[in-house]
Amino acid sequence: MMSTHAKRRVSRSQTAPWLLVAALGGALNPTAAHAMDPSFSLNSQGELKRPVGYREWVYVGAPVTPNDLNNGKAPFPEFHAVYIDPPSWAHWKKTGQFREGTILIKELVSVGSKEAASGKGYFMGEFIGLEATVKSAKMFPKEPGNWAYFSFTSADHKTPKSTASAQPTAECNSCHQGSAAQDWVFIQYYPVLRAAKGGR
């Protein structure tokens, strides 16, 4: 489960202060965006500060794996709204690769209504968790693909944590390594990424 949190410290100690996550305005200007790397940082405890403003980043897809379809015991019983940070989006469009410093957000959204005027189905309810993955050879040289995974989801699923340590490698990576279509990312389920992929 992504909601269990590892206390393992990442190997690299950093003393630099927080760098703000790329702010909205300029970050979506590709020219400005490239100058803003890195758009995040770890604190001296090796923790990632909870990203902000990500609902204004570029949304790439939203799978849902509800309890109904998993014998009431879905490992991830909610919608996952997935976003990429704007500078990394600009890079992806140009090169088709996830750059050093890419941040992908997975916001957990509960299944709300299951029936609406448009029919039976799954409709988003409330925000119940926040996960992030960061690709950085500098910061995570030993992680597969240099991706580290962080969970800000709190036990009550209401107020996300302000910081998170990297999860143990096996906890998230095993599925990503075995099943993700490119560079540990499930782009096969993210049509926005597939359609915009550059460098081909």
Added chain:
Amino acid sequence: MMSTHAKRRVSRSQTAPWLLVAALGGALNPTAAHAMDPSFSLNSQGELKRPVGYREWVYVGAPVTPNDLNNGKAPFPEFHAVYIDPPSWAHWKKTGQFREGTILIKELVSVGSKEAASGKGYFMGEFIGLEATVKSAKMFPKEPGNWAYFSFTSADHKTPKSTASAQPTAECNSCHQGSAAQDWVFIQYYPVLRAAKGGR
């Protein structure tokens, strides 16, 4: 069905050339954004030009109403990825209202995989259609809530149309008027809008 297209002309004739849909960079700067109204226009035939760049707008939610759950005959058997244009998003955050000139996009995305490493569910497949609604008292004074609805979805679900006429009022409005939580918009299914709503 949203894929049937009305030939009805909107009542207001306009001869102004196209105005480009708000470009990405400046549009997400709220200060600049407000200056960009209107970010769209109708042509002299009363048609809306297909919006571009909307996958970099602000995503608000993605319901899915698959055939599986609707006796194989879902009226909308796909995911709907819904976006709001950036200047109207800035206005929504400030006021909690949809401003004159709001454009909401509903991109139709087929159900792709139904099973993944994360469990059984619904995963996005391919883009198969594009719908939009525009709120404008100036352009659509007789439409309920001043919302007009447009479908760019093509018969083959591959290449969306470059322009679209407004749909007949009843075709889309009946559900929106009867069931949408605010101003003919289904904000009850769009947690991003609900969470950011200003003016309360």
